Amino acid sequence: MTPSAAAAGTRLDPWLGSYADRTHGMRASEIRALFAVANRPEVVSLAGGMPFLEGLPLEELAALASHVVATRGLTSLQYGSGQGDETLREQILDVMALEGIRAHADDVVVTTGSQQGLDLVTRIFVNPGDVVVAEAPSYVGALGVFRAYQADVVHVPIDADGLVPEALDETLTQLAAAGRTVKLLYTVPNFHNPAGVSLSAARRPRVLEIARRHGVLVVEDNPYGLLGFDAPPRDALRALEEDGVVYLGSFSKTFAPGYRVGWVVAPHAVREKLVLASESAILCPSNASQLAISAYLQTFDWRGQVKSYGEQYRERRDAMISALSEYLPSASWNVPEGGFYTWVRLPDGLDSRDMLPRAVTARVAYVPGTAFYYDGAGSDHLRLSFCYPTPERIREGVRRLAGVVSGEREL
Ligand code: PMP
Numbered sequence: 001m002t003p004s005a006a007a008a009g010t011r012l013d014p015w016l017g018s019y020a021d022r023t024h025g026m027r028a029s030e031i032r033a034l035f036a037v038a039n040r041p042e043v044v045s046l047a048g049g050m051p052f053l054e055g056l057p058l059e060e061l062a063a064l065a066s067h068v069v070a071t072r073g074l075t076s077l078q079y080g081s082g083q084g085d086e087t088l089r090e091q092i093l094d095v096m097a098l099e100g101i102r103a104h105a106d107d108v109v110v111t112t113g114s115q116q117g118l119d120l121v122t123r124i125f126v127n128p129g130d131v132v133v134a135e136a137p138s139y140v141g142a143l144g145v146f147r148a149y150q151a152d153v154v155h156v157p158i159d160a161d162g163l164v165p166e167a168l169d170e171t172l173t174q175l176a177a178a179g180r181t182v183k184l185l186y187t188v189p190n191f192h193n194p195a196g197v198s199l200s201a202a203r204r205p206r207v208l209e210i211a212r213r214h215g216v217l218v219v220e221d222n223p224y225g226l227l228g229f230d231a232p233p234r235d236a237l238r239a240l241e242e243d244g245v246v247y248l249g250s251f252s253k254t255f256a257p258g259y260r261v262g263w264v265v266a267p268h269a270v271r272e273k274l275v276l277a278s279e280s281a282i283l284c285p286s287n288a289s290q291l292a293i294s295a296y297l298q299t300f301d302w303r304g305q306v307k308s309y310g311e312q313y314r315e316r317r318d319a320m321i322s323a324l325s326e327y328l329p330s331a332s333w334n335v336p337e338g339g340f341y342t343w344v345r346l347p348d349g350l351d352s353r354d355m356l357p358r359a360v361t362a363r364v365a366y367v368p369g370t371a372f373y374y375d376g377a378g379s380d381h382l383r384l385s386f387c388y389p390t391p392e393r394i395r396e397g398v399r400r401l402a403g404v405v406s407g408e409r410e411l
Pocket of ligand 1: 113114115139141222223249251257261
């Protein structure tokens with residue numbers, strides 16, 4: 001269809017016939033559709049994954065920002081390297097050392113959040129119809145990227161110890177027998193979004209061995225790894241294997257998402273392609289953001305800030321778990337040891353998607369489990385985030401949710 005006078009001025013999209021095939025799978029995430037209502041002050045939002053930033057020392061950060069402008073102003077306002085600022089890439093090595101990763105600054109590509117890392121990796125590897133194997137459930141934003149590149153996502157189950165190696169092996173064997181091309185294994189090994197679980201130390205080498213045997217590249221998406229509540233960080237998959245893993249990191253949860261700075265660590269040849277893909281997408285990541293983060297890492301006690309985030313989120317996790325035990329004993333859930341989320345299984349027969357409008361009317365929001373599956377499964381689960389509301393609001397939100405659940409059971 002071409003634009004016409006008839007279509008102009010109506011709500012019909014005159015370009016409907018022109019969009020590329022890859023847009024057909026694009027749709028607003030269930031989270032985005034929710035944001036408008038969930039952000040109303042009377043609604044307790046247990047839906048979004050916004051970090052709670054109110055504890056950040058704003059005056060000191062303002063002084064830091066003006067120091068960056070005063071000392072590096074022209075650089076910070078200028079275009080920069082496609083791969084990212086070299087000093088920041090060196091500093092990122094110190095952050096990753098906490099998870100046992102040894103790399104070279106040349107292996108690191110700075111991205112506009114780890115979301116761009118996901119986009120770049122998918123862009124350079126996935127042809128339409130290729131398979132991406134991903135946990136069931138999986139991060140909704142990653143599923144959106146895979147859809148946009150017309151991948152076919154095949155889910156592999158997880159349990160309390162993360163991805164199940166036997167199921168992974170079996171799935172990859174079946175896909176090979178069916179002649180399918182599997183390009184990536186996408187995994188969030190720490191404090192999973194949405195499931196809250198972590199891949200056990202014992203399973204990590206097994207998952208890597210299986211991926212290697214099947215010739216599948218592992219994409220390790222790790223924005224929450226440093227936000228454990230009780231134990232020191234586990235060794236990353238990338239710490240155990242270099243050639244078969246692309247690692248995605250982010251400052252969004254350990255510092256602040258507004259700067260939009262993340263990074264990718266990749267084997268050398270992959271790294272070169274990532275830089276080319278990034279240059280064609282954005283030319284270079286923001287120098288202003290990179291220099292601000294670099295100055296922060298240099299002058300602030302960032303390890304102390306990460307620890308204080310962990311304490312803050314642990315208190316919220318405790319509030320959520322105790323409220324679930326008190327108000328919603330008919331459901332089941334896991335007790336996450338870090339991160340932002342718990343994954344709740346509703347009493348039999350309830351559908352988290354159907355229930356959502358009634359929850360919003362009762363002034364509580366969550367994300368239905370279906371958002372985290374490629375194939376529409378997951379309606380018996382929902383994701384609750386404990387990152388943003390205060391402990392009191394979390395309790396109130398769970399109380400309201402429990403009221404909605406008991407109303408459903410009487411329907
Ligand atoms: N991966 C996962 C698992 C996430 O939860 C998020 C943010 N919610 C991202 C990637 C993207 O984070 P960012 O782009 O802010 O680094």
